[in-house]
Amino acid sequence: MLSLGLGLKKIGKEVTFYNKDGVPEILEFLPHSENIVSSLSSVSGPFDIAFALDCTATSRAGIEFEEYAKPENCKNVVIVDHHETTGSDADLHLLDQNASSTGIIIYRILNSLDIELDKSIAENIYTTIVSDTGSFSYSNTNSETLRIAAELVDIGVEPSQISQALYENEPLRKLELFKLVIPTLEITEDKIIASIFVDKKMFHETATTRQDTEGMVNIPRSIKGVDVAMLFRQEGQDSNPEWKVSLRSKGRVNVAKIAESFGGGGHARAAGCSLKGSIQEVKSIVISSVQEALR
Numbered sequence: 001m002l003s004l005g006l007g008l009k010k011i012g013k014e015v016t017f018y019n020k021d022g023v024p025e026i027l028e029f030l031p032h033s034e035n036i037v038s039s040l041s042s043v044s045g046p047f048d049i050a051f052a053l054d055c056t057a058t059s060r061a062g063i064e065f066e067e068y069a070k071p072e073n074c075k076n077v078v079i080v081d082h083h084e085t086t087g088s089d090a091d092l093h094l095l096d097q098n099a100s101s102t103g104i105i106i107y108r109i110l111n112s113l114d115i116e117l118d119k120s121i122a123e124n125i126y127t128t129i130v131s132d133t134g135s136f137s138y139s140n141t142n143s144e145t146l147r148i149a150a151e152l153v154d155i156g157v158e159p160s161q162i163s164q165a166l167y168e169n170e171p172l173r174k175l176e177l178f179k180l181v182i183p184t185l186e187i188t189e190d191k192i193i194a195s196i197f198v199d200k201k202m203f204h205e206t207a208t209t210r211q212d213t214e215g216m217v218n219i220p221r222s223i224k225g226v227d228v229a230m231l232f233r234q235e236g237q238d239s240n241p242e243w244k245v246s247l248r249s250k251g252r253v254n255v256a257k258i259a260e261s262f263g264g265g266g267h268a269r270a271a272g273c274s275l276k277g278s279i280q281e282v283k284s285i286v287i288s289s290v291q292e293a294l295r
Contacts, residue, residue, distance in 0.1 A: 192226060
């Protein structure tokens with residue numbers, strides 16, 4: 001988002017940066033992240049274009065964004081994404097499932113507009129690439145990814161600084177949350193599926209939020225022999241719990257298909273969805289779906 005907006009500002013466009021959840025603490029190092037707003041109440045339209053980035057549909061960008069994306073408030077709505085599943089509520093879709101991150105598509109857009117990339121834009125694009133490729137370790141890392149990353153380094157990006165900011169800057173409260181989550185680890189009898197969960201009580205005891213679960217699904221994913229990993233995160237109240245499910249696959253199962261069956265989506269190896277019920281009920285449903293896909 002920042003890289004596209006900063007590029008458009010360089011050619012004289014007025015840009016509003018919006019994320020309904022604000023800026024995660026771990027990403028506050030990004031250049032110009034302080035300009036991102038989490039509410040559009042004080043923003044005046046109408047707009048020429050509304051971009052929904054890394055979203056399968058505008059509905060995933062929040063209620064306020066949906067309102068501003070209506071025809072009476074915005075001339076055109078563009079979805080820029082690299083996920084396998086997407087909605088149709090936009091005037092234009094710029095999609096490429098082979099792009100390792102949405103940042104790659106943004107890079108192409110800026111290049112096509114002959115917008116010169118400065119260090120701030122480069123750092124934002126590089127961060128999206130590193131995040132979505134697992135620091136170039138996932139199977140979506142391709143030659144284009146590496147070529148663009150090299151160009152961004154030539155512009156001035158320092159990979160060690162980005163990696164340190166992303167992976168060596170965890171608040172202590174997140175480690176306290178880890179301590180409570182690890183005992184929830186369960187592995188199926190065949191050792192292929194592993195899951196963990198985080199409930200409201202854990203968040204309360206450690207003064208953490210859902211942002212502190214970022215990357216936590218990699219705990220079960222890292223286990224030898226495990227092919228599908230799951231993180232269940234409680235979103236709703238205890239009386240009617242809703243669970244955000246993060247799914248990761250090492251290749252045998254297309255977890256995007258699993259997530260899509262529950263109203264979610266994503267990539268073949270990284271996807272997500274939401275279900276309501278007790279943790280036992282939700283885990284059983286999702287694990288059964290994965291087991292069916294493995295047959």
